[in-house]
Amino acid sequence: MAVWRSKDLLDGEAAGSLTIILRTRGCRWRRCTVCGYASEGGPATEEDLIAQFRAATRDLSSEDRVVKIYTSGSFLDPLEVPPPVRVQILDGLAAAGVEKLVVESRPEYVAIEAVEESVARIRTDFAMGLETSNDLVRDRSIAKGFSFEEFAAAARVVHDAGGSVKTYLLLKPPFLSEGAAIADALRSARDAIPFSDVLSLNLCNIQKGTPLERMWMLGDYRPPWLWSAVEVLRGVAGAPIICDPVAAGARRGPHNCGRCDEAFAKAIREHALTQDAGAFEGLECRCRSAWEKVVELEDLAFGAPLDADTRRL
Template identity: 60%
Template sequence: MKSARSPVAVWRGRDLLDNKIVESTTVILRTRGCRWNRCVMCGYAQEGVDASAEDIIAQFISALKKAEGSELVKIYTSGSFLDPAEVPEAVRLEILRSLRDMGVRRLVIESRPEYIDRTALEQILGLMDVEIGIGLESSSDLVRSHLINKGFTFSDFAKAADLIHSLGGRVKTYLLLKPPGLSEMEAIADAMRSARDAEPYSDIISLNLCNVQRNTQLERMWQRGVYRPPWLWSAVEVLRESSLRVPLICDPVGAGAKRGPHNCGVCDGFVADAIRSFSLSQSRSCLNIDCTCRSVWRKALELEDLSFGTPLV
């Protein structure tokens, strides 16, 4: 039974804040979820409940117990923090005031571009340092529209990012490694091109490795054998070969699982750890790792394109 008074999850971690590693807390609030709710890989809306303003505040208060001492707090809603139908304006402002009074240096939230307007931004940026994450996924309108069904254009993203920056906020851009419909090699190229295209609009870029969530269109493709989550080696390739002026980070959620990004099963743990270490240090030396399965990955890249993107291993 999902309780409207309890958050989905709360955990402590470490993150980059102005190029320094700091203590962080991540909170996932249970709201009614994303109004768009049509992206082929996303199952987060299944966590949603019809939470009232009082319910969301109760969730936040219970999460604060774990946030003490954190310089950076990330609050996600499985949708858009700036959507008033998910998080009422009064709730947003109470959350920000509480975090400011606790001494939190930066808040990270997420929103689709259509909810990013001047009024909402002036309210939140007048209270504290806020970084707004936007799930761009790919800089290609073709990929985003026809393979992901994201529902907005690159121009929509760029306009929202420009508005955030004009008012003194920060932009965190999320990119998706291996949307359905791309081969592994195409996915690597798409992620690297998207990082270059998004860089002028971003203060930090997060590479999200696609995983197979339940009751999604992507799950049905995976069950039919026409989709494989990305290799961890593909993430290593993107992180090592991209040359950006902003930090490029990655948290390989679900690494090693069949539904998550994985290699051979032997090296998954240490490759995922290397990716996390790179994300904190931005040092490519963290990615000087190897495994016998790397040659299999290279051959898979080559042969998948010849088999029209059908996963081979």
């Protein structure tokens, strides 16, 4: 179990949030090429899950207006979080006066009863990892195992029951050039907006033990440029879009040239809380022209990253 505090967007303003990672048996799918969660998780009894939740919320305060409960899998999977445990958690948060809960689930576990159970107690965002609206990319590049239509059906269930949908999009799935990745994320945002209340752009990073890590080690993959992230965040209109640039500036994370990464990460975090594209004004660096060349030419380089720097491994 892990727990930390941060800020989140709540009704258009920054609000205190508490993130709780519950240690469950983990995701049942475990096949996504970019996901390191397959190695996480272990047997967890109902008593154990409740004990983790109690420990995580022991010092919950009125500052914690948003609570996010993640499991490295699906909160709505009844094998991961048995329904009686789920209800106890929901009751606990409602009694504590938490304003909003965010949970994650694969679409196949989004059942109307489970959504209603949650929404009846606390305003809830149901986050789903659509990653891309392109079924071919989701299937072949990420091995996600569900279709856009299945995501859309689950989103309708959530909305019919009075919940909200948070849709994760992945910037730069494997095998996409930098330019194709930007176009894919912009297109995916447009396609997902009718089904989503908020979009969350995840900048692909290299997690240990994944097929993506093997590609990266061979120089066949480079995490997205932060310039690309800004391009996507600026280009989306019609729904709030947030982004937490995890591992920004690290060789396994989204990065530019090293000199400007920190300023980009700061601007991206600021934009997530304000939705003001003004956060990106003034971002300039000499590496801009290198990024522009990569976007322009990478498609011609047989899909291989032009600037994969394997010497940095």
